[in-house]
Amino acid sequence: MKNYIDVLKGYLKEAKKVVIFTGAGVSTDSGIPDFRSPSGLWSKYNPEDFYFHRFLTSESSRKTYWKMYKEFFKALHQAKPNAAHHACKILFDIGKLYCVITQNVDGLHQEAGIPEELVLELHGNARKVRCLSCGKNYTSVEIEKWLERGIEIPLCEDCGGLLKPATVSFGQSLPQDVLKKAEFCAHTCDLLIAAGSSLTVYPAAGIPLLAKRSGAKVVIINLEPTAYDDSVDLCIRENAGFILMETLKDLS
Structure with a gap:
């Protein structure tokens, strides 16, 4: 060494x-948590649910997406360099x-x-969450609080549009x-x-x-x-x- x-x-x-x-x-x-190791997040979730078009078109996939992110946010907000x-x-x-x-x-x-x-x-960066319709920005800390209150699919307070972490999903460039x-x-x-x-x-x-x-x-x-x-x-x-x-x- x-x-x-x-x-x-x-x-x-x-x-x-x-x-x-x-x-x-x-x-x-x-x-x-990582995604691809034997104990990573893809061992708990089906990656097919995380394609961008599924997020846009399937309420079930959005619920699964945010369930995973609720878990991810908890680790993210406790993490230190x-x-x-x-x-x-x-x-x-x-x-x-x-x-x-x-x-x-x-x-x-x-x-x-x-x-x-x-x-x-x-x-991208999971600490940032953005409305896909009007572009309003939220922090992951804000959205984690919503998820902890039982909201399954967060929606924009201003326009009711879909919120999504500012990360690149499967199918996005x-x-x-x-x-x-x-x-x-x-x-x-x-x-x-x-x-x-x-x-x-x-x-x-x-x-x-x-x-x-x-x-x-x-x-x-x-x-x-x-x-x-x-x-x-x-x-x-x-x-x-x-x-x-x-x-x-x-x-x-």
Whole structure:
């Protein structure tokens, strides 16, 4: 392990524009449930109920959707940034962080102190809830209170429209402005570290390879193997927060 850390430390010393690409494995240490592991949320719910068109057209699917989010909100509002999030903040403080590109929807990078403009949320942010009709915004804290009071399908107070967390559901496109910024940063960085991601969900999963093709060093830190392990400069099968904090000890 020490050799891995020394190699990564060398990459970080040389790098001037570091992109951290984070997946669900980063936030599970904060108590945020993931979706795809054997004990993840998809083991409790049918993913078919979470397609955007089902949300729009099926009252039953909307009830299931909000039942899941009631559970998710509880974990979200109790969660605190962990070592991986704090490591990103250290990189920001020492002037090496180019941006964070995240598949996570929990807002914990911002909670750790990363400026909003440097966090590119490919799949949205569950702390924000929006009316699909009039665009009125709510917080997840507000909506959790409604769900706790027994409301099964929250509706907009102003127009009666459907409310939905500002996250990307199956069948919805990623926000193109965010995706373009992420691709630009991957293309122009000199080091990309993919942490806690299985790299299976596209188009987000293609971003580390874009960085590699553009000449950057690419490191994967993930507990489980990924399809790209043999295509990158360094692959570490350990907890991302632990590895990053150990690597940054002498740099910060």
